[in-house]
Amino acid sequence: MTNSKSFMDAALEEARDAAARGEVPVGAVLVLDGAVIARAGNRTRADNDITAHAEIAVIREASATLGQERLAGADLYVTLEPCTMCAAAISFARIRRLYYGAEDPKGGAVDNGVRFFRQPTCHHAPDVYSGLGETEAADLLTGFFRSKRES
Amino acid sequence: MTNSKSFMDAALEEARDAAARGEVPVGAVLVLDGAVIARAGNRTRADNDITAHAEIAVIREASATLGQERLAGADLYVTLEPCTMCAAAISFARIRRLYYGAEDPKGGAVDNGVRFFRQPTCHHAPDVYSGLGETEAADLLTGFFRSKRES
Numbered sequence: 001m002t003n004s005k006s007f008m009d010a011a012l013e014e015a016r017d018a019a020a021r022g023e024v025p026v027g028a029v030l031v032l033d034g035a036v037i038a039r040a041g042n043r044t045r046a047d048n049d050i051t052a053h054a055e056i057a058v059i060r061e062a063s064a065t066l067g068q069e070r071l072a073g074a075d076l077y078v079t080l081e082p083c084t085m086c087a088a089a090i091s092f093a094r095i096r097r098l099y100y101g102a103e104d105p106k107g108g109a110v111d112n113g114v115r116f117f118r119q120p121t122c123h124h125a126p127d128v129y130s131g132l133g134e135t136e137a138a139d140l141l142t143g144f145f146r147s148k149r150e151s
Numbered sequence: 152m153t154n155s156k157s158f159m160d161a162a163l164e165e166a167r168d169a170a171a172r173g174e175v176p177v178g179a180v181l182v183l184d185g186a187v188i189a190r191a192g193n194r195t196r197a198d199n200d201i202t203a204h205a206e207i208a209v210i211r212e213a214s215a216t217l218g219q220e221r222l223a224g225a226d227l228y229v230t231l232e233p234c235t236m237c238a239a240a241i242s243f244a245r246i247r248r249l250y251y252g253a254e255d256p257k258g259g260a261v262d263n264g265v266r267f268f269r270q271p272t273c274h275h276a277p278d279v280y281s282g283l284g285e286t287e288a289a290d291l292l293t294g295f296f297r298s299k300r301e302s
Binding site: 044045048049050051056059060063064067068069070083085086087088089092093106107108109112113114116119121122 | 199201243270
């Protein structure tokens with residue numbers, strides 16, 4: 001649990017860095033055998049790439065580092081409930097455990113929306129743990145969108 | 152229709168090239184204002200990247216070329232029904248029209264599976280046209296998987 005908290009803290013740090021860059025503040029960390037293999041914040045604007053969500057970024061980085069397509073045994077920590085695109089990517093990458101912070105009723109696809117991991121066309125589902133770092137993750141997002149509306 | 156056929160032929164060519172490289176044979180072409188902006192085959196193996204489906208590859212390439220995150224007004228031609236990850240990416244990119252060849256009951260997410268474009272968490276849906284180049288697209292996939300089983 002102590003480790004899980006420190007990994008989610010690292011993901012929250014990535015989310016804060018994303019906010020500072022003007023990106024929607026979501027951060028992710030990918031862990032294998034107790035070590036961080038990749039960490040990233042959302043960078044869709046910086047990269048002009050709608051697929052550059054934090055989850056996709058860490059999966060790609062980890063795969064590049066390890067030289068393998070699939071990340072069996074890896075755990076993913078992300079501050080926000082993954083969207084439909086990311087949930088499917090998490091499944092394809094064979095991620096073992098998914099820890100996410102805040103729920104996303106509008107765009108999430110794990111416990112909201114299409115609930116991808118419970119569908120017959122999902123061929124691998126991670127174990128899911130939600131709520132870790134939830135308040136901080138949600139506050140970051142609320143603050144970000146409030147400042148956008150006011151600017 | 153003539154144009155649509157020639158764009159799907161280009162996507163089929165990309166699928167054949169993918170097969171020749173040992174990749175699952177799926178190809179895609181992205182068209183804006185009547186011109187091909189990007190074309191790619193599936194390259195998950197070559198890139199060690201489970202997100203490198205043909206659709207994601209052309210969306211990334213087109214966004215990089217145009218220097219913009221979203222591709223409003225663009226049409227995507229792909230030989231196989233997009234999966235859950237790609238359907239969501241197509242929505243995020245604001246693709247106008249999606250033309251796909253063969254249906255994919257096991258992994259598709261447009262007319263099968265989560266039918267993402269019809270869900271409340273889908274905030275932009277393209278117009279969908281299916282069946283163009285269907286037989287060739289399906290034959291390519293069947294041939295590929297048969298040769299894998301026999302090798």
